[in-house]
Amino acid sequence: MSQAFAALQAFLLKSSGLSLDKEKKYLVEARLTPVIEQAGLSDLGELVTMIETDRTLAKKVTEAMTVNETFFFRDRQPFDGFRNAILPELLKHRSRQRKIRIWSAACSTGQEPYSLAMIVDEEARNLAGWTVDIVATDIAETVLKKAKDGVYTHFEAQRGLPAQHLVRYFTKRKDNWVISQHIRSRVDFRQQNLMADFSALGQFDVIFCRNVLIYFAPDQKRDVLNRMAQRLSPDGFLVLGAAESVIGYSSEFKPHSDNRVILTRRAATPQHEPLRTGASLEQARAAK
Amino acid sequence: MKNVLVVDDSPMIRRIAKKILEELNFKTCEAEDGQKALAAVNADMPDAILLDWNMPVMDGLEFLINLRQLPNGGSPKVLFCTTESDVKHITKAMQAGADEYIMKPFNKQIVKSKFEEVGLC
Numbered sequence: 001m002s003q004a005f006a007a008l009q010a011f012l013l014k015s016s017g018l019s020l021d022k023e024k025k026y027l028v029e030a031r032l033t034p035v036i037e038q039a040g041l042s043d044l045g046e047l048v049t050m051i052e053t054d055r056t057l058a059k060k061v062t063e064a065m066t067v068n069e070t071f072f073f074r075d076r077q078p079f080d081g082f083r084n085a086i087l088p089e090l091l092k093h094r095s096r097q098r099k100i101r102i103w104s105a106a107c108s109t110g111q112e113p114y115s116l117a118m119i120v121d122e123e124a125r126n127l128a129g130w131t132v133d134i135v136a137t138d139i140a141e142t143v144l145k146k147a148k149d150g151v152y153t154h155f156e157a158q159r160g161l162p163a164q165h166l167v168r169y170f171t172k173r174k175d176n177w178v179i180s181q182h183i184r185s186r187v188d189f190r191q192q193n194l195m196a197d198f199s200a201l202g203q204f205d206v207i208f209c210r211n212v213l214i215y216f217a218p219d220q221k222r223d224v225l226n227r228m229a230q231r232l233s234p235d236g237f238l239v240l241g242a243a244e245s246v247i248g249y250s251s252e253f254k255p256h257s258d259n260r261v262i263l264t265r266r267a268a269t270p271q272h273e274p275l276r277t278g279a280s281l282e283q284a285r286a287a288k
Numbered sequence: 289m290k291n292v293l294v295v296d297d298s299p300m301i302r303r304i305a306k307k308i309l310e311e312l313n314f315k316t317c318e319a320e321d322g323q324k325a326l327a328a329v330n331a332d333m334p335d336a337i338l339l340d341w342n343m344p345v346m347d348g349l350e351f352l353i354n355l356r357q358l359p360n361g362g363s364p365k366v367l368f369c370t371t372e373s374d375v376k377h378i379t380k381a382m383q384a385g386a387d388e389y390i391m392k393p394f395n396k397q398i399v400k401s402k403f404e405e406v407g408l409c
Binding site (some may be wrong): 071076154155158159160162163164166167171172 | 373374375378379381382386388389390391393394395397398401402404405
C-alpha cells in the first residue's frame with residue numbers, strides 16, 4: 001500500500017469517518033483523478049500533501065469520495081414503516097405537543113427527505129394542526145445545493161418515484177423535473193458532518209440514517225450511533241439501511257416490532273401499547 | 289415466471305426491453321402495434337404489458353382503452369413506455385387505466401423500479 005493511499009485513508013477517517021479499504025484503490029482513481037487534474041497536480045501524493053493545508057481542496061476530496069447513491073422511496077420498506085408504524089405511534093404519543101421532528105442524516109441530493117415530505121403531505125388530513133419539521137443534512141455542499149434546488153434529471157425522477165407522485169409533486173422544466181415549492185418548503189437543508197457535534201440540530205422523534213454507517217469505521221460508527229441516541233427522544237425511532245445493524249456498535253437501540261430496519265431506544269418505556277406494523281393512521285386516531 | 293407483453297413498433301426498443309425484462313426474470317412476448325397486441329392478449333392474457341404510445345395501425349392509448357373493456361382486461365399491469373414525457377400525457381394514460389409510466393430513454397434501474405411499483409418485481 002502506497003504512503004499516499006495510507007495518508008488518504010487517515011485523512012478520510014478523520015474528516016468524515018469514511019473507512020477506505022485498500023481494495024478501493026480503483027475508486028480513489030476514478031473519483032480523485034478529476035480533482036487532481038483540476039487542481040493542476042500530478043498525482044495522489046501531491047494531493048494528500050496539499051490537503052494538509054488547503055481546506056477547499058480537502059473539502060473537494062471528501063465530497064468526491066462520499067457515496068451519493070440515492071433515489072426516491074429507496075427500498076420502500078422504511079417509507080411504508082414510516083407511514084404505517086412510526087406516524088401512527090407518534091400521533092398517539094405527541095397528541096399534546098402536536099409536533100414531530102424528523103432528521104434525514106446524509107440526505108445526499110434530497111430524494112429521501114422529499115420522499116418523507118410527500119408522505120407527510122399525503123397524510124395531511126391526519127396531521128391537520130400538527131407541525132412536522134424535516135431537517136435534512138449532508139457533509140457535501142454540492143449535493144446539498146442540488147437537494148435545495150430540487151431539480152432532477154429524467155432518470156432520477158423515474159427511479160423509485162411512482163408516476164402519480166411525479167404528476168402531483170413535480171413540474172417539467174425542459175428535460176428536468178422540478179419538485180413543487182410546497183414540498184420543497186417542508187424540508188430544511190443544512191450542512192453537517194456526522195463526525196462533528198450535531199447537538200445544535202436539536203432533538204428528533206425520527207432519524208433516518210440509511211446506507212451511511214456501512215462506510216464508517218467501527219469506532220466512528222459507535223460514536224455516531226451513540227450521539228444519535230442522545231438526539232433521539234426516548235420513544236423516538238432510528239431507521240437504518242437494509243444491510244445495516246447496530247449489533248456490536250450500540251446498545252442504545254432495539255428493533256421495533258417485526259420491521260428490522262426500524263429501531264427504538266432501548267431505555268424507552270412505552271406510554272401506550274405500540275401499534276403493530278401496518279396499522280393505519282386512522283386506527284391510531286381511533287385509539288386516542 | 290410472470291409474462292410481459294412488449295408492445296413497440298421499434299424492433300430495437302423491443303429487443304432492449306425484452307433483454308432487460310428477461311434479466312429481471314420475466315418471460316416475454318412481443319407485438320409491433322396495438323392491433324397485434326389486442327390479438328395477442330385475446331389469445332393469452334399476460335401479467336403485464338410494456339406499452340409504447342405512438343405506433344401505426346393502433347396506438348397505445350387506444351389499445352389500453354380496448355384492453356380494459358375485455359373480460360379479463362383489467363388484470364394485466366400496464367406500464368406505458370414512451371417518448372411522450374409531459375404531465376398531460378402521463379395524466380391521460382393513468383386516467384385510461386395505466387398502472388405506471390416510463391419515459392424513454394429508459395434503463396434497467398428504471399424498468400426494475402417501475403415493475404416493483406406495480407408489485408411485479
